[in-house]
Amino acid sequence: MEPPRVVLVMGVSGSGKSTVGSLLATELGWKFYDADDYHPEENRKKMGKGIPLNDQDRIPWLCNLHDILLRNISSGQSVVLACSALKKIYRNILIRGEGATTQGYDEPGEKGFPELKPLVVYLNGSFEVISGRLAKRKGHFMPPELLQSQFDTLEPPSAPENFLSLNVDRSVSEIIYFIVDNIKIK
Numbered sequence: 001m002e003p004p005r006v007v008l009v010m011g012v013s014g015s016g017k018s019t020v021g022s023l024l025a026t027e028l029g030w031k032f033y034d035a036d037d038y039h040p041e042e043n044r045k046k047m048g049k050g051i052p053l054n055d056q057d058r059i060p061w062l063c064n065l066h067d068i069l070l071r072n073i074s075s076g077q078s079v080v081l082a083c084s085a086l087k088k089i090y091r092n093i094l095i096r097g098e099g100a101t102t103q104g105y106d107e108p109g110e111k112g113f114p115e116l117k118p119l120v121v122y123l124n125g126s127f128e129v130i131s132g133r134l135a136k137r138k139g140h141f142m143p144p145e146l147l148q149s150q151f152d153t154l155e156p157p158s159a160p161e162n163f164l165s166l167n168v169d170r171s172v173s174e175i176i177y178f179i180v181d182n183i184k185i186k
């Protein structure tokens with residue numbers, strides 16, 4: 001049997017993480033988690049007031065998501081996670097848990113636990129395209145004014161991260177096709 005896998009769909013607000021992540025999970029028959037659903041109330045209120053989150057706000061949220069990923073992988077369940085994961089240290093926390101705040105990228109994670117080695121799908125796009133999409137999006141707590149701070153915080157994935165960078169100018173179905181194709185050949 002194939003070992004369980006994780007795909008992390010990341011990018012700034014409005015890059016298409018929730019849209020691509022949920023359809024991808026359906027296509028693959030994997031479980032889908034949207035990190036937005038796991039923000040504590042304080043984080044939602046802060047973003048709702050137009051104040052960007054900082055490391056202190058994000059680290060406990062990311063640690064909780066790490067635990068969720070680990071539980072799924074330990075029970076043999078493959079997962080797609082849509083999460084902004086803007087900085088490299090945030091992605092490292094998703095993979096390795098709280099210890100990642102003091103560990104280097106290549107140091108071993110928690111002993112006795114299966115290692116999470118996600119495929120990181122980075123949805124990249126210009127400020128203009130993404131802000132245009134956010135301006136049209138209805139009923140979401142994230143104010144479009146926070147987009148610049150998201151770009152300022154963003155650290156795109158780089159080696160040795162296992163990543164795929166896809167431009168959001170492509171259609172959602174094309175993006176999903178590329179991801180599924182990449183998963184099949186690995």
Ligand SMILES: Nc1ncnc2c1ncn2[C@@H]1O[C@H](COP(=O)(O)OP(=O)(O)O)[C@@H](O)[C@H]1O
Nearest residue numbers: 013014015016017018019133137168170171172
């Ligand atoms: N590749 C795409 N092409 C056109 N519109 C898209 C694409 N991806 C997402 N969208 C639209 O852009 C908006 C933001 O997408 P969403 O999935 O909510 O982003 P995120 O979860 O990253 O904030 C939504 O209205 C969605 O329908």
Ligand SMILES: O=C(O)[C@H](O)[C@@H](O)[C@H](O)[C@H](O)COP(=O)(O)O
Nearest residue numbers: 012013014036053058084085142
């Ligand atoms: O780390 C953060 O600052 C947040 O996670 C942020 O990046 C995320 O984008 C919001 O939760 C809004 O949700 P959307 O990404 O769905 O707009």
